[in-house]
Amino acid sequence: MSKNQNKTGAYSFFNCIEKNFDKAARFLSIEKGLLEQIKACNAVYRMHFPVKMGKEIKVIEAYRVQHSHHKLPCKGGIRYSMKVNQDEVMTLAALMTYKCAIVDVPFGGAKGGIKIDPQTISTENIEKITRRYTSELIKKNFIGPGIDVPAPDYGTGEREMSWIFDTFLSLRSGDVDALACVTGKPVSQGGVRGRKEATGLGVFYGIRELCNVKEDMNSIGLDIGLIGKKIIIQGLGNVGYHAATFFHKAGAIIIALAEREGAIYNEKGLNVSKVFSHLKNTGSILNFPEAKNIENTEKALELECDILIPAALENVIHKNNANRIKAKIIGEAANGPITPEADEILEKKGVIIIPDIYLNAGGVTVSYFEWLKNLSHVRYGRMEKKFSENMNAELLQVIETICKKRVSTKEKKIILRGPREIDFVRSGLEDTMINGFHKIRDLKKSSKIENMRTAAFVLAINKIIDSYEKLGIFP
CATH class of the missing domain: 3.40.50.10860 (Leucine Dehydrogenase, chain A, domain 1)
Structure with a gap:
């Protein structure tokens, strides 16, 4: 057993990051001293x-x-x-x-x-x-x-x-x-609307983008899109709760939810809002009327599903249980939920892992929007909202005149509404997560990198080196 591992064979969180960094370094022609500076x-x-x-x-x-x-x-x-x-x-x-x-x-x-x-x-x-x-x-x-x-x-x-x-x-x-x-x-x-759900929503956008790539879905035998995908989520804190809500609304089937005290399972799907009402009323997800209990929460990770989302602790998937994981996609909503040894086992099985250093970046992305809002001293949408509503009203009037048909009051209300702060925030987050996914995926393909995690680290290191060079810090 390595000195960096505990009794169960799981690596410390710190050493997991170091190992992943070192894997990425193999694809970079950068002096060792510069890499050490980035790590420090x-x-x-x-x-x-x-x-x-x-x-x-x-x-x-x-x-x-x-x-x-x-x-x-x-x-x-x-x-x-x-x-x-x-x-x-x-x-x-x-x-x-x-x-x-x-x-x-x-x-x-x-x-x-x-x-x-x-x-x-x-x-x-x-x-x-x-x-x-x-x-x-x-x-x-x-x-x-x-x-x-x-x-x-x-x-x-x-x-x-x-x-x-x-x-x-x-x-x-x-x-x-x-x-x-x-x-x-x-x-x-001075906070920004949409911050609470940002990390969970970012997880949703990232996994949804993968599921819309036909080539990747064909490689694991799944149809494109989220509708009908069977999902297991471990961890019902802020991230897991919002991720579950967005996937449920998108037509995915949440078959299991896991917490520290155990998990609940229903092959036909769980009603997420009902589960959270039960959790609020009883203090536990167990004994939910429309599901069966699973006493050992780790066993929930091993159930048949399309997508597994660990959203709680690090090292929950390790060398001792990786072979029993049946998911075809794992979205790392938590930090470091998969050990390096488990990574290798899952990669050999053909599982697509969307790494934490990309997938749970929704929180810091929306924090950035809040920081910009505070520095600009202007609420998002304050200057654009009314202008957009007026432009939409003029456009609608032209369309009604040409078509000689009136739009219903309900439809008009939807068409005329200008963007609110939360619309700008979610739009910016969606664009950020989509762009980030494709940068990682494109780099993985062009550089023939074995997995998305390594590609994500290579992308990050390259961007940091570029910043240092622009500052003139490195010779």
């Missing part, structure tokens, strides 16, 4: 600070890692978890660098983490910790609209981002671009 984290800020919680003073451990400065600002979420450690935050920061490069979002990768369990801490104390963490970042110049822009991640959301913004504004009063210091904020505080 540029700045790691580890901090300990005291916070008074009730009658006690607790020392909080926290991190902010800036992986790459080839583009500024750096960008990445902040997670609250007892599992937070330096290696994890460094790995996630590196992933952010590659994700941003692939989808042409002009940020360097970053990540933050605070080692706490938000489920066991009062709202008042979470706010204290968040504000103190922000002030520590400000002291070291690790946050700012042009420096480093955090976002939500595991254990955080709009509430924490609003506290970060408020703290930054109080210590940097007069900064007209202060809104852009953090993304994932409530819409009332």
Whole structure:
């Protein structure tokens, strides 16, 4: 067993990324020293600070890692978890660098983490910790609209981002671009509509694009399109929930949903909205009336299906279960759900894997839109909406005159509606995910690369090298 593996044979998350990077390096004629620079984290800020919680003073451990400065600002979420450690935050920061490069979002990768369990801490104390963490970042110049822009991640959301913004504004009063210091904020505080579902929607767009490529579908014996495709989703957090909803609406059949406590299965399909109502009411997906329970959640991954979407933890597909995976497509909605050894097994079986460093980039893409909105100080659609409605009205009037037929009030309402902010956001996200998919696929074919993951890493590294050369950093 390798020193980089645990007892089950699964690689550490950090080493999985390194192995994938090294595979991609074989296809690049780049000096080893430059590759090492891209792999290395540029700045790691580890901090300990005291916070008074009730009658006690607790020392909080926290991190902010800036992986790459080839583009500024750096960008990445902040997670609250007892599992937070330096290696994890460094790995996630590196992933952010590659994700941003692939989808042409002009940020360097970053990540933050605070080692706490938000489920066991009062709202008042979470706010204290968040504000103190922000002030520590400000002291070291690790946050700012042009420096480093955090976002939500595991254990955080709009509430924490609003506290970060408020703290930054109080210590940097007069900064007209202060809104852009953090993304994932409530819409009332400069957030953008469509941010919550962005990662799940990006997963949907990426998999849908693959399913529309006839050549790829023929290679695995499937028809084009999503209608009728049997899907299993593991993980019903923000990403899994929204992905399931969009696939269900598109006509795919969600046959199984898996969570930590177990999974539920119905070969004919699950009604996603009913499942989530059941989850909300009971606190578990188990014992859903229209499905049967599967006690071992890992067994749900091994069921017959067309598409498997792991949207929870890393290393859930490993050398011990990869041979039993029956899916023809795996969409990595989570970070690092497949180990390098499992990758090789699945590749030999002909499974198409859509890699995490592309597929779950929807969140950072829409965060980029929010950042731009904050810097421009203009809501998306404010200047275009009424103009579009007026143009549509004139066009409709011409058509009605020529055709001598009136359009119904209901149809007219649909035709005349100008684009809203969420329409611009979703349109931009869709275009980004489609372009990213085809760049990876085209590179894979032209360079005869064995799989999409390696092609995605090659694409990311090339873009980063190009940025460094334009900056004149490398000789």
